Amino acid sequence: MRSPNPSLEVYVPRARTPDGGAGRRLRRVAAVVTSLSALVATSIVAGPATASEAALPCALGRTDAHHSEGVDSWDGAYPRPDRRLDAVMIFLSFPDARPGSTPQELSRDYFPATSAFFARASYGRFRLRPHIQRSWVRMPRPSASYGIRRDWDAGRRSAYLRDAVAAADPSVDFSRYDVVYFVADPDAPGVDSDATKVVNLDRPMHADDRDLRRFVTVFEQSPPDRNVLAHETGHVFDLPDLYHRPEGGKGDWDTYVGDWDLMGSQFGLAPDPFAWHKWRLGWISDRQVDCVDLTGPAMHSLRTLSAPGEAGGRRRPRLLVVRTGLDSALAIEARGAQGNDRALCTEGVLVYRVHSDTASGSGPVQVLDGHPGTSACWGTSVYPPLADAPLGVGESMDDAQDGLRLQVDGRTTDGDWSVKVSRR
Template sequence: MGVAPGVEWGRLRSAAAALTSLTALAATGLVAGPAVAESPGGPCALPRTAAHHSLGVDSWDSAYPRPVGNLDAVMIFLSFPDSVPLNSPDDLARDHFPATSQFFARASYGKFALRPHPQHQWVPMPKSSTGYGIKRDWDSARRSAYLRDAVAAADSTVDFSRYDVVYLVADPDAPGVDADATKVVNLERPLHADGTDIKRVVTVFESHPPDHNVLAHETGHAFDLPDLYHRPTDGKGDWDTYVGDWDVMGSQFGLAPDLFAWHKWKLGWLDQRSVRCVQKSELITLETVEAAPGGSLGTRLAVVRTGEDTALAIEARSSMGNDRDTCAEGVLLYRVQAETASGGGPIEVVDTHPDTEACWDRSVYPPLADAPLGVGETFTMPGTPGERTRVQVVGRTQSGAWTIRITTA
């Protein structure tokens, strides 16, 4: 059920993956030793493994740009000889910006600015849109031709050396354009232009207007974040059983699409001062993940190490910022597995209310919509008596933070 390296689909419910000559280079790095070994992130920092988009946080894969500070993104608009565009490049740019930049500004507590540079003219492609065979299960040779032609056609007007992220946006009304083909392509053999290697591109084939938060999801892949949805082996069934609404990398349609605190730790937006590694029973005050910082970020993530490559993560979610439409507030528990690849369930939200569901008319997966614990509630993780962790929500502070007691076995 894992996603093939290098290909992440924008349509979360109809995604598919194929091994091609443009297969991604899987994230690589040193695997830490025993669970008790120290690392730059502290004893609860899982090691980065060879799994595609590994959620290890003890080091950063330098093959990806790290979204801290300012990063520049070029948006190139491609037209085809078999279609006259119905919209202007500026119209299509407004489909995604400034909304995508605002999403990341809020998620990063202002530590990251994605600066878009949309081009204002169509770049003519040499072949018809139907000639490239654009679809989610894209023939590798045709996809390679599309990428080469796009970069070559834009090279006279775009200086690729100036940009950290490249978006190739196809005319959505061209007859050969398939909206399900939106994805990130990581190039095993980079393209070369303007003295720089182009290692990955975001190929955008969205309709106008596009799916909600689609570019935030795809841009997350460009920063080494994994797909968190579950892909049924037969293409049928529910795609959102792993994390439900709780992260844009699970569903771009989620009611609470802000990134998990674990993702924020990996990306560098949270440091060890905001992550509490729980090795004995503790009373902790958790600031909500979404809250803007008022000076210090405070504790945003509590972690219980459960194995060499696994951990239990605990954070608080509230109806503000990127999560303003959330179905439920409270303390969210989820399992993290650094050795599990993108699409295989590297994060799984714990359903602390397994007998109920919520927001059936809005949630992408109602059984997990009420997953967080509320004030006065206690949940004990299943497992053998020596492995169980109990989380009790004691109360809330006047500022809205959550006071919890974590008891480790």
């Protein structure tokens, strides 16, 4: 969620592994040295189809950063959205307010739109199936007593979750669900829409023989912010916040990625997840990723990210990756006005930098501006300076930081983009 009311995910760190972060990092250093050497020899390496097993030499390793952008493994503490997942939506009322809407009416603010968003983003590989509780669950205390707000007091937040689980348990079998949404009555006086967020628990709650480690707490007004539930659900799948929180909360929140990817802003004109995120989640396989060989200039083809999935096993890459360091890479993809991106401002080839050692909210992804001297879509874009970031046909970009040149040479008859990457 973006300014002025961006949502924050609350994170409670888990314990370090027995061998400590240093030991794991040393093993990764050796693996990356081997990978970078292999990158010189080949641009494509056959690999498994899932993000959790990504074996390409340009696949960054997972680090200890919260919601690390590494793609070499999957954190088993999070559900993987590579299949059908069941979500329960529980509506909470309070003694100090009488709901003005029914749960069924409020549920239509979120579904089927959220499920449809993920179905398009995943090319049909992931189905989020909602189970809507038809009756209000009464909380034991007034809404104002919980102190609901953005940087919520941990004690009051824990009391809210304990009360919510206890109140819902008689009517909800938590063991049946992969995702839990607690939706507060938007008419209650103590409900603050700025407090919508995912809460991760270091010590899980327990109900129906199930450990409950993660909740999506929703405090939105009706209608809610666009794509807010898809953004928060992205955290449930280990995706980071991509916005920048300015000092004191005053300033522009969208300087890192602008409209691109709903984890930056759910209001963005191009909310489809980055190809890098689709690779992480398993929606793009290794066969659809080209690791760029910099031994000489080479032409690469890119299928538009939001274009429907192709049948018959034809290999059409959706992501180019240039490994630039131990924990960094340059990612290149094509964005077009269709699917989740149908309202985007500028079509073309988008370039961004990925750091797997940078935590959620601290800029793990940063879009490179292909047109730094101009802006676009004032009045609709969340950050006009990056709204025209993609490169069009005949345009190029020099990346001084990594000494690379990217050039868009044209498009094929079926709409794919032709991109050349070389050293400067």
